Amino acid sequence: MQGSARVTPPQAEDRRITISHAGYNRAWAVWIADRLERYGWQVAFQRFDLPSGTPVHEALNDLLLVQGRILVVLSDWYFKLGPRTDQEWNEALRAVVAPNSARFRAVSVSTAPMPTASAAFGGTTELWGLGAREAERRLAQLVGVIEARDPALDTLSGARSPRFPMELPRVWGGVPRRNTRFTGRERLLQAIHDQVQGAEPGAGVVTLLGLSGVGKTQVAAEYVWRFSSAYDLVWWVPADQRGTLRQRLAELAPALDLTTGHEYGERLRAVGDALRRGDPHSRWLVVLDGADRPDTIDDLVPAGPGHVLITSQNREWGAYNNTHLLSVPVYDREESVAFVRRRAPRIGGQDANLLAEALGDLPLALDQTAGWLSDSTMTVQEYVGLLRDDEDIEAGLRVAVDFDVTYPTTFSIMLNKLREAVPEAVELLRLCAFFAPGAIPVQLLRDIPTEHLPEQLSGMMSDPLRWNTATNKLVQYSVIQWDPPNTDENPEAAGTIHLHRMVHKTVRSGMSEADREVFSRAVRRGLANADPAVPSDTRHWARYARIVPHLDASGALHSRHGEMHRLIANCLRYLYLAGEYTAGIQLAERTERAWREVYGDGHELLRELASQHATLLRATGEYARTERINRGLLQRLERENAGDALEVLRVLEGLGADLRGLGRYEEALEASERVLAGRVQMIGEEDFRTLNSRNNLAVTLRLLGRYKDALREDRRTLQVRREVLRARNSSTLSSETNHAIDLRLLGRYAEAQSVQEPNVEMQRVVMGPDHPQTLGAELNLALCLLRSGEREVANERLADLLERAERVLGEVSPATQRIAVCYAFVLRAHGRLDLARAIGERVVDRYRAALGPDHPYTIGTLANHALLLRAAGEREEALALNEQCLIRITEALGPDHPWRLGVALNLSADRNLAGDVESAADLSRDTARRAAAHRSLGRDHPLTLSCKVAHATDLRNLRQRADADRTEQEALSGLISSLGSQHVHTVSARARVRPFWDFEPQLT
Structure with missing residues (x-):
């Protein structure tokens, strides 16, 4: 046929x-x-x-x-x-x-x-x-159908038809091998299927909850295999560590044939967009295995028309992502008996029941025990007798309230038998126990120098036959899971070993102190060898993501070896640069506790660590805390005459950043200038530390309203970074954004936008779409668009930015607050007063609580709130609030700071509306004069010209029409010259719409 x-x-x-x-x-x-x-x-x-x-x-x-x-x-x-x-x-x-x-x-x-x-x-x-x-x-x-030729009936037609079971989905990655001994769980598997199939698009998320060893991963894997014909894309991701999850999601980009570069920031963005759109595949399934920290990875959970399956021990997933929780209990007895008899055919029904009762129907214990009993001459009755009588094995972990026998007891008996058969397998297992439980990249094992491996392992690592024998036996007894390398997904991959938490804990607890030190030292050497030593290079972030999870388990935090100290410092730097602030703070705090135990207080390592800790804390807005840390460090250095001049400058640089965050800009300027001068003298202009100091000086100048000075320093920094670090370096990209901010604040909106647009695209590629640095670049682009008159586009971008920032960084992070302030004043301009008010008041409250009532950011956001009150018709309240804001901002920053001039511009309008025309004219005249004389604003700056437009209105209300016309014409000529005749500011001035000023928090 x-x-x-x-x-x-x-x-x-x-x-x-x-x-x-x-x-x-x-x-x-x-x-x-x-x-x-x-x-x-x-x-x-x-x-x-x-x-x-x-x-x-x-x-x-x-x-x-x-x-x-x-x-x-x-x-x-x-x-x-x-x-x-x-x-x-x-x-x-x-x-x-x-x-x-x-x-x-x-x-x-x-x-x-x-x-x-x-x-x-x-x-x-x-x-x-x-x-x-x-x-x-x-x-x-x-x-019994009758066959005949008919081209209209193509057996392979129908895009939505189920796939032929012998064919895998088009995109398939990381999925464990199918467990041919999987037993039971029929109702649970059907419940998963019914839940995701019946969910609305974007809500097809199911979390499997259960205690350790109960088989959550096995249920998820069976669901994948059983229902794979319904999907075109299936991607399995170990999700116990945020870095690993980001890396694996990024590796999906080439599998989807997405056009991206090699940086996983770009790949993450492309993957997220592709899944969200359902293009090229709308029928997708992503499994996040071992996701026990929803607070750290929630923002990475894919959204779109596909489905997400999560395995976790953390019930808090119920509050995230519209997920539906399904509990995975221990086996019921019928399932236990059926499983044991499939796992070990020689065990009869009664013995299987006896074993299941002894092991509390726990799948992991049943799997491992039945596996080796199948090869053993020991009877089930003899084994159960050992469980009852062996008092030499540590009590260890009880897996459930009704589980009479401790897991370490069951596992240790099996391990002793394994040692007799394949001793190298046990040695490999002991080595793996000094990595973190979960996914262990085999390449990290390969990175261990041969001379540091235990004797039985040194030859096995380079002998494929011995390696396969050991790993196969561990897989056979369900001690580990093994994922072979997939060079299509990752050309550098060497496979992955998955070690269960219970196995990990039990193996370590059964080792002597001497053995622990041998294996721990070997793993530490491997981690040190894996260190790329360049945490600022985004191309190496995936490697750091693989290293960080294993620092604790390897003993690196308690090591006295200099290599470990450098590795930890590089990992902390990576976490900061990658925007993983919470993970970095946690690592710094654990390291501090460990080093205090090892070295005591006052060691120089603790001083350097404290600086890194403060840097991470500062990124979350903990300015008062970081100031205390850095002042304490400076006092200690002075008191003990410890450290060199560069160390003093490092601490002083941190203190300058603290002072910027606290709104003490003059003090910060003094510190920034001192650090820059010292570094130029000691290490030269082109050292990366000097470039950082010049960048920080520009930030301080910008906060002081000295925009031209900031532009000069930022241009100088950008030029050297482009030459020394190259265009795609994260620091170079940051300098480009700062350059564009300076241009925008100087009123050069078109120039700023021309710089920021390509920069945002490159930031997305190199840093990823949700990196804090990318979010900051996108915020500046949105404000460039706003100032250029593209208000609707700016509004849409700010709405998206705020949602992403809240999801990724949290609602109270400094970056999120900056975006929220800007989104609120754009909403107000669009007439959405209720939402603008809710967001604005929330930001004011947070700034007041975190920074105090006299911080410029608190005062500035109150000034924005006064504008909202005026728009809502609450003119008296707006006038009173703005009067207070002008007094307080003058006290905080002086009479000529651009922020103070902006508040005065708004207050002159409030006074005019209240009928106090002469006072309004006096204020608008003084404000225009100060703006024209300002070193960074000058006569042609948009703020100066806005003050002139306002003053013309006040003069006209005083019936001084000749002066009003002359002032208005000067303002219009300046706007046409600097912005063009059709710019929104020019059009508004020509229509005699009184201008206003919005406060915008700056990056500190």
Whole structure:
């Protein structure tokens, strides 16, 4: 036969067919049903579950109750549910199926031998190992359709049809091998399927909750395999560490053929966008395995038309991402017995029940114990006796309240047997126990110098045969899971070992102190070898993400070795630069506790660590705390005459940043100038530390309103960074943003936008779309667009920015607050007063609580609130508030700071509206004069010209029309000259709309 088949549909009364299948073979049943429905059959499903107390012949008799034909999907899973012997099945098949053979048909989807009486089925065909076309042809013949040529019936048509079970989804990565011993969990698997399929787009998120060792990962893996035909993309990600999760999601980009560079920041953005759009695949499934810290990875959970499956021990997932929680309990006893008998066929039903009772029906313990008992001559009764009598094994961890035997006891007995058979496997396991539990990249094992490995392992690492023997035995006994390397996803990959938390804890607890030190030292050396030593290079961030999770478990924090100190410092620097502030703070605090234990107070390492800790804390807005840290360090250096001049400058630089955050800008300027001068003298102009100092000086100058001076320093820094660090370096990109901010604040809006637009695109590529530095660049671009008159675009961008910042950085982070302030005043300008008020008041409260009532940011956001009150018709309240703001901002920054001039501009309008025209004119005249004389504003700056427009209005209200016309004409000429005749500011001035000023917090 060539071509496709046209089939003659069965007669109406014969069109019903029921597919009986084991849950394990659901994908085959779904595909078969789809094919038969194309040929006119009415298909029903019956999942074949055979409880342990039900005779086989009764279950088969129940099948005969359905109407129409019965198609059985045969595999060893179908026959061994229960499990049952071949003899039981042969007797039942002869008694029930043989007399009704006309109603039965069967397809075999397994290579395992079937009971001999399977011939009782009216017809049987083999589908396993075939291609989709041949499988369909055989299926058509089996059910008795008449074949004929018909090109209109293409067997492979239909984009939404279930995939042929022998074919994997188009994109497939990281999924564990299917557990051919998986047993039970049918209702749970169906509940997962029903939940995600019935969810609205974006809400198809299910979290599997359960205690350690209960089998959450196995359930997730079985769901993937069982329902994979419904997806075009399946991606499995270890999610116990944020860095690992980011890395694995980024690796999805090339698998989707997305056009990106090598930086995973760009890849993350592209992957997130592709999943959200459902392009190129809308039927996707992402599994986040071991996600026990929702607060640290919630922002990375994919959104879109696909589905997300999470495994976790943390019930807090219920508050995130519209996720639906499903509990994974221990096995019920029937499942335990069935599993043990599949895992160890020599164990009978009674012994399986005895073992399940002793091990509390815990899947991990059952898996490991039954695995080695299957190879052992020990009886179950003897083993259970050991569990009761062995008092030499540490009590360890109880996995559940009703679990009588401790897990370490069960595991240690098995481990002793493994040591007798393959001692190298146990040594490898002991080495892995000094990495963190979860995913262990094999490359980190390869990075351990041979001379630091225990003798039994030194040869095995370079001998593929011995390596495979050891790992295969550990996999066989379910001690580890092994994912082979996928060079398509990651050319540098060497595979991954997955070590369960309970196994990890038990192995370590059973080792002597001497052995722990040997293995711990070996792992530390491997981590040190893996250190790229350049944490500022975004291309190395994926490698640091693999290292960071293992610092604690390896003992690196308590090590006295200089390599470990440098590694920790580099990891902290990476976490800061990558925007992982919370993880960095936690690592710094753990390191501080460890170093105090090792060295005591006052050691120079603690001083350097304190500076890094303060840098991370400062990024979260803890300015008062970081000032205390840095002042304490300076006092200690002076008191003890410790450290060199560069160390003093490092601490002083941190103090300058603290002072900027606290609003003490003159003090910060003094510190910044001192640090820059010292570094130029000691290490030269082009050293990266000097460039950082010049950058910080520019930040301070900008906060003081000295925009021209800031521009001069930023240009100088940008030029050297481009030459020394290159254009794609994160520091160079930061300098470009600062340059664009300076231009915008100087009123050079078109120039600023021309710099910021390509910079934002590059930031997204290099840093990632949700990195704090990228968010800051996008904020400046939104404000450039706003100042250029593209208000709707700016509004949309700010709304998206605020949502992302709150999701990634939290609602109270400094970056989020800056975005919220700007979004609130744009909302007010669009007339959305209620939302603007809610956001604005929330920001004011947070600034007041964090920085105090006299901080310029608190005063500035109150001035913005006064504008909202005026827009809402609460003019008296706005006037009173702005009067206070002017007094307080003058006290804080002096009479000529641009922020003070902006508040005065707004207050002059309030006074005018209140009828105090002369006072308004006096204030607007003084404000325009001060702005024109300002060293960074000058006569042609938009703020100066706005003050002139306001003053012209006040003069006109005083009936001084000649002066008003002259002042207005000067302002219009200046606006046309600097911004153009059609710019929004020019148009508003020509229409005699009184200008206003919005406070915008600056990066500190």
